Amino acid sequence: AxxxxxxxxxxxxxxxxxxxxxxxxxxxxxxxxxxWYKQPPSRQMILVIRQEAYKQQNATxxxxxxxxxxxxxxxxxxxSDSQLGDTAxxxxxxxxxxxxxxxxxxGTRLQVFP
Amino acid sequence: DVKVTQSSRYLVKRTGEKVFLECVQxxxxxxxxxxxxxxxxxxxxxxxxxxxxxxxxxDIPEGYSVSREKKERFSLILESASTNQTSMYLCASSPxxxxxxxxxxxGPGTRLTVL
Numbered sequence: 001a002x003x004x005x006x007x008x009x010x011x012x013x014x015x016x017x018x019x020x021x022x023x024x025x026x027x028x029x030x031x032x033x034x035x036w037y038k039q040p041p042s043r044q045m046i047l048v049i050r051q052e053a054y055k056q057q058n059a060t061x062x063x064x065x066x067x068x069x070x071x072x073x074x075x076x077x078x079x080s081d082s083q084l085g086d087t088a089x090x091x092x093x094x095x096x097x098x099x100x101x102x103x104x105x106x107g108t109r110l111q112v113f114p
Numbered sequence: 115d116v117k118v119t120q121s122s123r124y125l126v127k128r129t130g131e132k133v134f135l136e137c138v139q140x141x142x143x144x145x146x147x148x149x150x151x152x153x154x155x156x157x158x159x160x161x162x163x164x165x166x167x168x169x170x171x172x173d174i175p176e177g178y179s180v181s182r183e184k185k186e187r188f189s190l191i192l193e194s195a196s197t198n199q200t201s202m203y204l205c206a207s208s209p210x211x212x213x214x215x216x217x218x219x220x221g222p223g224t225r226l227t228v229l
Contacts (some may be wrong), residue, residue: 044220045204045220095216100210
């Protein structure tokens with residue numbers, strides 16, 4: 001069975017600084033996808049970034065980038081130039097092949113301070 | 115924009131009551147999901163539906179059932195609510211992953227309290 005571990009329940013960062021959220025996963029699969037989802041306070045969960053396991057290049061979306069280390073089964077999220085609107089719960093998630101189902105980590109609560 | 119709506123943001127029910135949580139999506143997605151979200155446990159899949167009238171158990175189906183009579187609507191049913199079902203319930207929808215798009219779109223959530 002696959003598992004996803006987020007070892008940082010809470011983190012904080014000052015506005016304009018950079019922060020990295022950690023995620024590790026366990027799988028014996030070769031074909032899988034990894035995701036970071038963001039859940040702002042009292043707002044809907046949205047996708048931040050997605051990575052295909054077969055791609056060596058790390059995914060990037062504006063200020064958000066990942067460090068995907070396949071051998072180490074690590075998938076960290078880096079947020080550059082943090083903004084107050086980045087304050088949210090962040091969930092790392094795993095999808096095996098084309099199974100449609102996500103396995104989520106326990107989340108990291110990020111607080112951005114002015 | 116994809117829109118996933120849930121019938122209530124907050125719900126308070128009594129132990130033993132039958133509870134219906136409704137979810138509607140407007141993007142013609144094949145897949146729909148029900149999760150519960152608890153502090154320190156993340157999101158856990160209760161049930162998954164990949165087509166009308168089709169359903170599959172998730173990781174924690176005990177005490178729950180689902181209904182999908184129309185493609186756009188997926189209902190979660192608590193046959194006899196218990197206090198340990200107090201939680202945030204999130205609905206999501208997605209196209210089939212084989213289409214090349216696997217992003218799940220979430221509703222705003224229903225915070226259910228069972229007294």
